[in-house]
Amino acid sequence: MRARKFAPTQRTWDAGQVATRRTGLREQKKQATREALREAALRLALERGPDNVRVDDIAEAAGVSPRTYNNYFSSREQAIVAAVTTEREARIAAAVADRPADVRLADAVIDAIVDQYTSTEDPRQDALLLITSTSTLRDAFIHTATAIENPLADAIAQRLGDTDPYISRVLAAGVTAAVRVALERWLQPPSTPIAPGGLVVPSGALPELLRTALASLAPALDAAER
Incomplete structure (x- = not known):
């Protein structure tokens, strides 16, 4: 029995759909991470005072690494303010x-x-x-x-x-x-x-x-x- 063949346009369309879906999921994950970081930053700042909050504390509260934190915000102040201005x-x-x-x-x-x-x-x-x-x-x-x-x-x-x-x-x-x-x-x-x-x-x-x-x-x- 001969193997079924798919037209190149069908394969291209399917690959494009998969790539679009992956891009969409990636962006959703980034948005969720950004939101978790800014909410954690504000919560900790309100609880402890901003001077008593470290980047490591915010990252831990959001469930990510400090390195990941630095991909989203350059300072604790930026993350805290982002919770208000986002x-x-x-x-x-x-x-x-x-x-x-x-x-x-x-x-x-x-x-x-x-x-x-x-x-x-x-x-x-x-x-x-x-x-x-x-x-x-x-x-x-x-x-x-x-x-x-x-x-x-x-x-x-x-x-x-x-x-x-x-x-x-x-x-x-x-x-x-x-x-x-x-x-x-x-x-x-x-x-x-x-x-x-x-x-x-x-x-x-x-x-x-x-x-x-x-x-x-x-x-x-x-x-x-x-």
Whole structure:
């Protein structure tokens, strides 16, 4: 009896399916590991205080090796803050892309930033208090603004229908800088004394600070739409 033969296209299709499935499972595993690390980092920081948490402690609590930890986060502060800020950049980009076409780009960007940074539904108020009371966590929190740039650039380019990548990248970089300035003003006011225990009392309302900082970019965003 002759062996059954399969067409090359069938074999190629099957191999492609297997490769796609493996890639999907690999990404799911990475996402699960990242989530386990950031949740362990925040839990330990809340229990012990961030200065009493080592990378080895976080890795052990998440069930991975310290070497694996270093593949995901460069410091304990980054992991702790990630538990609060994770996926914020993706939500901002999605909000900008989903706004109706008749809404000004400037309004779409500013509203998305303010909504995601000042949501009253955020359940991590204890984590935010921890961040404001620790200088290294404040610095890490401010630095997370840089993650906005690339997803936001893609969302801006999508709204503009622009084939020139520099316009959307420059605009997104400007927005990122404005957000960082607003966060610095909110968390590190130069003339406000630090309360006992190292607690920084945020200066001003964050929504207002964000809108003020971002308003300076509105003319550039409007010009890009013309």
